[in-house]
Amino acid sequence: MNPFDGQIRQRASASMTRERSWLTQGVQVVNKKELVARVSGELDVGPGSVSDVLDVTLQVITDALAEGERVQLVGFGTFRVASSPARMGRNPSTGEPIEVKARNRAVFKAGSKLQGAVAGDS
Numbered sequence: 001m002n003p004f005d006g007q008i009r010q011r012a013s014a015s016m017t018r019e020r021s022w023l024t025q026g027v028q029v030v031n032k033k034e035l036v037a038r039v040s041g042e043l044d045v046g047p048g049s050v051s052d053v054l055d056v057t058l059q060v061i062t063d064a065l066a067e068g069e070r071v072q073l074v075g076f077g078t079f080r081v082a083s084s085p086a087r088m089g090r091n092p093s094t095g096e097p098i099e100v101k102a103r104n105r106a107v108f109k110a111g112s113k114l115q116g117a118v119a120g121d122s
Contacts, residue, residue, distance in 0.1 A: 065106050075113035082107045 030038075036054060040047040061079055064071050071079040086102040110118070 073111065075111045077111040077114055078109050080107050080109075081105070 032051075032054070036047050036050045039045075039054075040050045043050070061071050065079060065081050068081055070081075081104050083104050084102060087100050089098050089100040090096070091098050
């Protein structure tokens, strides 16, 4: 074992932490609880009901993607499944070739209205 492995990992981890904090610095994060509170206030509906609707909505989207379907919310965006074929990669520690298995992943593409709102277009 290389005696410097721990130091290298520690520096890499610290570097990644700095990078992540730099990327999110000054960014407001809205979690589920805050989202439910905002929707509840907008609709004057109890937060329990809003939470249930959100849970069911997310489950329906998840189930549709698991079955290979696309979920399109016009103006907001489209959820779809993208597949990555199997390929050969390299172990970053040893450099030896490894097989990376094929996999499916969820992809979201923002719709025109969402893109316009984020860009500041009214």
